[in-house]
Amino acid sequence: MSWHESYVGRVLEPDYRFAARHLAPHLLDALAAHLRTVADLPIAQAPAARAQIRAAHQALLRWHDRPLPDFSPEVPDAFFAVYRALEEELGAASAGWLRVGLSRNDLDMTVYKLRARAQALQLGGRLLTLRAAVLEQAERGIDTVLIAQTHHQPGQPTTVAHYHLAIAALAARDTARLLDAWVRLDTCPMGAAALAGSSHPLDRAATARRLGFAAPVENTYDAVAASDWGVELVGVAQSVALNASRLVCDLLAWTAAGWYRLPDALVQGSSIMPQKRNPVPLEHARARFSRAAGAAQMVAFSSHNIPFADLNDFGPDLQGTLQTQHTQLLGGLDLLHACVREGRFDTEALAEVAAATDTSATELADELVRRAGMDPAAAQGVVGRMVRRAGAEGRSAASLGPDDLEAAGGPRVEAEIVRDALDPARFVARRDGLGGPAPTSVRAQLTRAREALDRDRARLAGHEEQAEAARRELRTPWS
């Protein structure tokens, strides 16, 4: 009997090619770990059994250096391709040990989690790199006043540093989400077999340890039927993508306004319009974030209204989607990182905008409360009147002085008080409380943000080392 051409052409062959390209090393690792645990079983202690198992193990390791067998429409998947090759090479008795207490159900889920772990580490790495670049931009912009917008209009003075520290905090929370998701990802399905575990006393904790997992998934049904960890990972990816889309939105607007400049290696020009400097990497980043955000729905639909059981929907059929989202997201992050790392604010342009602003007027009202003992409502009334009059006369906030204040019904104060209050740089400098834009405040935030970055770097490195150590050990011939 041979399978229907649609089943072969739409399922078996593309799945096999995907596995051969993306999953093979994880498959071999999972099988090697399983074989070592099988070797500890009572039934495996006879010398003949031991020799058979060792031979199978060595043969497995050799597959790391060559491609999987070519696709054959008679072989249902990559596991069977490897298995049959071992049978041919070593005989059924030796190869058969691989299948003791093993099902494709637990094997596949383990392979998918190994791959998801690797992708999570890559994503984590990109978040750390982006955070570092954002903090460098913050460091450079401690004294660069930025008139931040609210509701698409000039809102209040702050600094380039303050804005970027907010972005860094956002990315730090995304890193935390990833690390939280890791806890639920870092558990090993092996030993669950089809769903009920095995009657052989397999040491599931040992297999998990051999694969660098923190622990086995306890319940064996859960191990093969749950798809929540995939939904969670793409949810984290969606969060990253949406947050990043907002930064991109600002960088594009600032580029269009001439406040932000990308180097030539990150713009597309026109042979005939020399001023044309299209910041297309930002646009391409945005498009990638859009797709990464949308791809989360492919995963959500795949876990919707299906039985809680071992199924293809969130198993083999989802791997390409996870790959797509991962590629989109990392592509977007790489492009964004380049634009943050190599983009520079035009401090002159920003200074001009700051000089012309009236967004600091609220500060004068605060000063009148502090310096002139006015009550807050009265102070705001006076300043509002003064600024409105100036606006009607076409005068900028910077031109205002004590006479204007008095004319608006305010108290007599020193010229310096008015001037200082309306100066955006002083506006910023006075906001030196927790998390404010004043340089002192920003420096403290910067220090804490770097410490947080170092902590996250250490945590991710720890996870990476654990996975790598396990891989190294597994790929070492049995001593």
Place this chain on the structure above:
Amino acid sequence: MSWHESYVGRVLEPDYRFAARHLAPHLLDALAAHLRTVADLPIAQAPAARAQIRAAHQALLRWHDRPLPDFSPEVPDAFFAVYRALEEELGAASAGWLRVGLSRNDLDMTVYKLRARAQALQLGGRLLTLRAAVLEQAERGIDTVLIAQTHHQPGQPTTVAHYHLAIAALAARDTARLLDAWVRLDTCPMGAAALAGSSHPLDRAATARRLGFAAPVENTYDAVAASDWGVELVGVAQSVALNASRLVCDLLAWTAAGWYRLPDALVQGSSIMPQKRNPVPLEHARARFSRAAGAAQMVAFSSHNIPFADLNDFGPDLQGTLQTQHTQLLGGLDLLHACVREGRFDTEALAEVAAATDTSATELADELVRRAGMDPAAAQGVVGRMVRRAGAEGRSAASLGPDDLEAAGGPRVEAEIVRDALDPARFVARRDGLGGPAPTSVRAQLTRAREALDRDRARLAGHEEQAEAARRELRTPWS
């Protein structure tokens, strides 16, 4: 000047009504907490100032007992409605203290987080209740063999308990996601003012503490511009909804198969077709989970390709959506909880299915390895042949014995060995490793699941108490 009728009718009025109905207590709490922090400022230490502030505080508290003022198209929002009422009642000098270092930006975000925190606690409570009911179902089903499906066909014997413990593990992970998200939700934007904080030395940590938050959001720009916590919460809700949709799918299939029975209070009948017992609460639960899952996209779109700044998209405009998703999700969970708590498996029907199954055949192969020293591949070959022959003769697995095994090329073993291996209950009992379906194994899982439930209950209760204690204190007149 008055606002455009579309702006009034489509934005101001519905937003006001929503705030009056859902947000007022949080708004009053946030204002009260802010006022207490303002009272600690140097500018507030004069006796006149102190009296003004106290009067404002007392007036605020009184609003807890009455509805907000009626909507007026001249008043932009609920804050201004309260503020103007205070102005009228106490005069501008007293009311004005409310606005020291306050903006609607930080105020609104605080109100939204207070509300989100309350909803998160409600969701957490529902997850705990569902887990408890699932564990009770597990307890009842320790010895009830269930032939679990894989790929929509009978897969392997397990038990009702084992399945439900997997569901409990799933719900425990969703609880963990919620508790993880709580960490990022439980931070207070107050004191961020418009975005740059205030030049008054407001103690932001104190305001946060007064509102029962674990800490302030550090960076003040982040405090008013970030929308990631909303995206995360609906992501958790989506996870809950998708996981729940899978349980519903099974319960509906089991109900249709006659394996699961809901009480009359949870079915809809027909006056003319007495056997018609529609399990519509499950169907309505499914529909609610579908909508809760889809609603996550409303939130995702609202944070997509917008500036990183204070905006309406994820602020006032999103509150109705969050409310909708919350209502859908809680509705679904309530219905599902009722069906889990009051539904019962028909153990006779399940026993009949188990008696007729051949899904335990793999166990006989394992026995031949253990008892007859066969290698695994050979053992599987023999058993496969035997079962296929029986199938061709129309005999069930339960009828097979040593002769059949021998006829299929197997070794001679005792009848009991064959019978036991093929008995689904023994199949289950032998799977007594970590996380397996054997009663001993299940009891250990049950104990751990209950301990985990207790731990989560304590954590949620802790959060609840912190919020409640803050609320109580805030609503107490100033001594």
Place this chain on the structure above:
Amino acid sequence: MSWHESYVGRVLEPDYRFAARHLAPHLLDALAAHLRTVADLPIAQAPAARAQIRAAHQALLRWHDRPLPDFSPEVPDAFFAVYRALEEELGAASAGWLRVGLSRNDLDMTVYKLRARAQALQLGGRLLTLRAAVLEQAERGIDTVLIAQTHHQPGQPTTVAHYHLAIAALAARDTARLLDAWVRLDTCPMGAAALAGSSHPLDRAATARRLGFAAPVENTYDAVAASDWGVELVGVAQSVALNASRLVCDLLAWTAAGWYRLPDALVQGSSIMPQKRNPVPLEHARARFSRAAGAAQMVAFSSHNIPFADLNDFGPDLQGTLQTQHTQLLGGLDLLHACVREGRFDTEALAEVAAATDTSATELADELVRRAGMDPAAAQGVVGRMVRRAGAEGRSAASLGPDDLEAAGGPRVEAEIVRDALDPARFVARRDGLGGPAPTSVRAQLTRAREALDRDRARLAGHEEQAEAARRELRTPWS
């Protein structure tokens, strides 16, 4: 027996309230139409039967003028509430005629389609209104040169009119989508009963006609089980929302750049920052479009992986969601319409931008091909060199003349040729082919766009009249 409190509180009661508020007139119309068709049945020809049916019909009509009965937890839905009231008022014999060949399945689907039809007409009306306002803006902007952006940088000169005609074309396609969807919406499920139709020879075409539908849904199973028309409608709504989000994006950017100005009734100001004119209606429109776009997923999930059968998922349970999306979308369109209708371009600001542009340089190359017989590649090379040199010297394109062209290796041409070619207004005027920005071309487009608008208006009015005529007739007492 009474139903479970979760079922009552989470399903029956909110559904009843929704039906009482939003669906009652449609329900009464559907019942009235059914009753008239029943009256034509052979079994209904006896005088007693006729009298009973007429009494039921008259009683039905009276319910249009009063609210449905209060919710009662014993009555499953609005139909039964009405039915039992009729039973009480007229006796079972009379009320019973309502149920001949009727099921809640076909009745409910008919009610939902009647409501969806009404919403589709409202949406259509909003699209027409928006298109009219967009065309007025185009009319005003025929001679207003706009340097259109591509890739977030100045791209080429066009006009305000040309841009708005593109928007009008987009909205016209959305109208076409709606009208196409109408064809699939405008079919009547009545007479399908539970799913198999009735053994009474009900004239389904007559019932459909009575309700103003174009035809019955042919297959009776299809009539109660299909949910595709809802998916299609929200798909149209999503298209409208996404297209509108792009217009909003431009209007916000132009407002921020000072090119576009909303009247005071459509901005939010600040008492203390008089220049602050937040274009919040655009922001609120954007937020509504985001939610309307996302809400489509709630509908998609509700039709995903469920049996093809009569179900609650896309029936009663979806009506609130459709209502939500409709409200969001109409809210967004109303706000956008106000901003298009009342917003004005600052022609001086646009003229300044046009005067400084170099985006017309490509036109000079085209002129050299036409006037100097150069081949296209050579002409582009010469112009590119000339403009780059000017850029390096800090000179604008407007300052360039024949000497510059010659110095760049070009031929000698008259000064007027260079000047004209680089003049954005001439650039526009020369693009007078099909669909181009030249005033002549734009006027032709405007004429066609208005004709298309008139045609669509007539089609929608036709649908509206058909529905209205049916309603009028149905609510008239039987003569």
Place this chain on the structure above:
Amino acid sequence: MSWHESYVGRVLEPDYRFAARHLAPHLLDALAAHLRTVADLPIAQAPAARAQIRAAHQALLRWHDRPLPDFSPEVPDAFFAVYRALEEELGAASAGWLRVGLSRNDLDMTVYKLRARAQALQLGGRLLTLRAAVLEQAERGIDTVLIAQTHHQPGQPTTVAHYHLAIAALAARDTARLLDAWVRLDTCPMGAAALAGSSHPLDRAATARRLGFAAPVENTYDAVAASDWGVELVGVAQSVALNASRLVCDLLAWTAAGWYRLPDALVQGSSIMPQKRNPVPLEHARARFSRAAGAAQMVAFSSHNIPFADLNDFGPDLQGTLQTQHTQLLGGLDLLHACVREGRFDTEALAEVAAATDTSATELADELVRRAGMDPAAAQGVVGRMVRRAGAEGRSAASLGPDDLEAAGGPRVEAEIVRDALDPARFVARRDGLGGPAPTSVRAQLTRAREALDRDRARLAGHEEQAEAARRELRTPWS
């Protein structure tokens, strides 16, 4: 200067590879059509110009037979790769004609629409094939009674044919959606240049005709900036996917219940569990429909909150996503088609279910109205009592007779009347109105469904021929 490695590695290179693999023939066709239109310009009439243009055209055609040049990081895209190759081969003067009145903006959008058109035709073809298979299943099942479910419980008798005719109607509506979308897809952007058209009098209608489009996109700005046609296409795909998911849901349930059987070529077995016949193609189809439905969100996000301008988001960056969705959807449809075409209902199993049903009881009530002159309410009351009593006594509906009816308070009727009314086959046969399940009714529906299928087949074939004729002509050397 060379571009940043992230821009090269994440954008230029993968885009180039995609274009080389999937877009090249469309690109060459678009260029050839443009060149022919350029050849009609006044500036192209000199013999030298004509020769240059013809040489370029011939060189273009040759690229159909070889792969595009290898990717080079200096060449921004496939168009420039071809263009530079032509420059090298023929000289700049000849190649330069390609760029007269051409921009990558209109060129790319044309290429994407050509590709989308090809995919739409493929999807249309699959819908036709599926409809044909569904109608064959209907034909086979005219007399096969199926107890259809409502709300996951037995609902009413109908037939396999009736159900499949409903499915066919659903798929016919999806075909209609596709054909409607075609109208908006089948318009040609060429001649729009960057956005404002050209000052050369290019005959845009001629270029459109040469590419087999029905017409040019009128407004040139619209031509390069609109993304709505992509959103619409994936919306149609989502509708197809959701509708298909519902059919899959039923086929899986019927397979699990033993009512539906797939041939061996469409099941996966187990070597050791011979009865295990996993209908995995249905499961894989479901997974593909889930992903196709979810992928629509990737497209929606890509058109959300971006300017209405020529952009990468819905241009090059979206092509891979459209490809992914297309592959998933076609994969799902191929698998589903195989399962419909080769799956068979187990008529014996269905007959057993029908024999035991009580879902036909409503028919007896209808008979009492017709035969015994009872009013409908009274008839339903009597039958309900009778069936409930039988249920309490454990008797099936089929065992009921006139005595039972009388005992329940009903009139005396002939035994045959009771028996016939309760016989599911008679229940079906009597439902012979428009769209009912009676064989006569079903045959009429079948005839109409086949006519509709033929009409749609002719329409799609017409579109296909138009595209093919244009392609043939374009790839023919200039005579």
